[in-house]
Amino acid sequence: MSFTQPNSPSKWALVDCNSFFASCETLFRPDLKDKPVVVLSSNDGCIVAANRKAKQLGIKMFGPYFEAQKILKTHGAAVFSSNFALYADMSRRVNSTLLEFSPHVEVYSIDECFINLSGLASSKELQTLAEEMKKRVELYTAIPVCVGVGPTKVLAKLANHLAKNNKEYKGVCIIDKADFYHYEKSLKQTAVEDIWGIGRKSAPKLRALGLHSAWDFCHYHNEKLIQKLLTKTGAMIQQELKGIECIAEDFCDQKKKQIMCSRSFEKNVTAKEGLQAILANFVMEASEKLRNQQSLVAGIMVYIRTSHFQSGIQYFNQGFVKLDEPTQDTRKILKAVYKVLDQIFKEGIDYKKAGVILCDIVDQASFQPTLFDVGNFERELVLMEVMDKINAKEGAGTIKIGNCNNQFKKSHKKISKVLLTRLIGVSFQKLVSREN
DNA sequence: TCTGGGGTCCTAGGACCC
DNA sequence: TCTGGGGTCCTAGGACCC
Numbered sequence: 001m002s003f004t005q006p007n008s009p010s011k012w013a014l015v016d017c018n019s020f021f022a023s024c025e026t027l028f029r030p031d032l033k034d035k036p037v038v039v040l041s042s043n044d045g046c047i048v049a050a051n052r053k054a055k056q057l058g059i060k061m062f063g064p065y066f067e068a069q070k071i072l073k074t075h076g077a078a079v080f081s082s083n084f085a086l087y088a089d090m091s092r093r094v095n096s097t098l099l100e101f102s103p104h105v106e107v108y109s110i111d112e113c114f115i116n117l118s119g120l121a122s123s124k125e126l127q128t129l130a131e132e133m134k135k136r137v138e139l140y141t142a143i144p145v146c147v148g149v150g151p152t153k154v155l156a157k158l159a160n161h162l163a164k165n166n167k168e169y170k171g172v173c174i175i176d177k178a179d180f181y182h183y184e185k186s187l188k189q190t191a192v193e194d195i196w197g198i199g200r201k202s203a204p205k206l207r208a209l210g211l212h213s214a215w216d217f218c219h220y221h222n223e224k225l226i227q228k229l230l231t232k233t234g235a236m237i238q239q240e241l242k243g244i245e246c247i248a249e250d251f252c253d254q255k256k257k258q259i260m261c262s263r264s265f266e267k268n269v270t271a272k273e274g275l276q277a278i279l280a281n282f283v284m285e286a287s288e289k290l291r292n293q294q295s296l297v298a299g300i301m302v303y304i305r306t307s308h309f310q311s312g313i314q315y316f317n318q319g320f321v322k323l324d325e326p327t328q329d330t331r332k333i334l335k336a337v338y339k340v341l342d343q344i345f346k347e348g349i350d351y352k353k354a355g356v357i358l359c360d361i362v363d364q365a366s367f368q369p370t371l372f373d374v375g376n377f378e379r380e381l382v383l384m385e386v387m388d389k390i391n392a393k394e395g396a397g398t399i400k401i402g403n404c405n406n407q408f409k410k411s412h413k414k415i416s417k418v419l420l421t422r423l424i425g426v427s428f429q430k431l432v433s434r435e436n
Numbered sequence: 437t438c439t440g441g442g443g444t445c446c447t448a449g450g451a452c453c454c
Numbered sequence: 455t456c457t458g459g460g461g462t463c464c465t466a467g468g469a470c471c472c
Contacts, residue, residue, distance in 0.1 A: 020472095040441095041440090041441045041442080042441065042442085043440085043441080045440045045441065046439085046440060046441060048441070048442095048472085049472095060439090062439065062441070062472090063437090063439075063440090064439085064440045065440080066440080067440095082441095108471095108472090109471080109472055110472080111472075112472080196470095196471085197470070197471085198470090199469060199470050199471080200469085200470090201468080201469060201470085202469080202470090231446070231469090232446080232447095233445090233446080233469090233470080256443095256444070256445095257444080257445070258443090258444065258445080259443090259444090260442080260443055260444075261442090261443090262441090262442065262443080263441080263442075264440080264441070264442095307440080308440075309440060320464095320465085355442095
């Protein structure tokens, strides 16, 4: 988030899919309509989505599955392992429906979009449009959504929260300062912990100042104290509640300053080769994200750890490596990651989790390779572009680098060597070995 | 409510230097 | 080394999100 100048009155819509993963899973299962449904995280460790029925049972989001297992079973709940390919596909369908309303759709997360509606003037127009959005998304995708509209992103979020939790809104809530009575009422009925960006640590700090609702917070006079207690972010949220835009217009599309890929393993891994294979997957994933935003990386962090919940030896170690030159080349990043692994790896440990973090991210456009390296750098760009294109077309993991032995991805579409050679004009293996 | 997943950003405070 | 100022860089940990 970065500051922007307050400008002409804006309107933002926030469209949020209801219990998104659970909704996706029940699309083709009308028999589950009135049953509790939950979706589990990648290793079935915790609950990452729950439909209304499941929430009514007191199911905690992001809580461990084993704790809820009994109650879910008693009530005949449907339990799904997550299927991210399906969710990503449904997310694209929702987004493309929303693009029919405005070209300015900013994807905030897999189940949420901000839409810039600044051209529309009246509350009535906005109400009609928001209702139409909801109707059309539900008609085209069968995913239920709620729509909140406000003059800032924080107020749009707040409106969405009201739309979702108060039946009388029927899934659509418009906050417009021109309707001051409703604006005041909306902020007064929202508790500080329900404001976007105010989490479990900040809320008690506000309450200690006697600020219990969004309205109290919004009108608190001592802005310096807010900045001190809740940092820059808190100060921005307070302004946004007043209707003053502080969050940059394109903040969803801003380039990441760091890219992380980490996961817990289904089974413990002890051998270094096992960790190498897993880290190779992380590097593939992270470096593709890096290239998608046209960036280069200059510093890489790797960590490996045992499970918090096992008895026996606990081990955590991490290492950082600075590259001689920023790169976006998977092979170079992987080489660096392996170097760090050599430094932090200890024999005889049951590892449960590992991660790769690309830090020191720089813009590709602003990087000038030395005259000597220009050719190499450009060849790498082309090679990586070809690889990404094939993976996008033929399925993730079609072309892999290093000894990826992916325990996370269930299946990969294979591509024949002949087709590959035809696609890039020269044997990929040859290219890889030549570059190394 | 004490966080069994994954990801991003911010900042306080330490290390180091002049 | 019972140390006084001030700047920069780095990193671990905090906080938030879905």
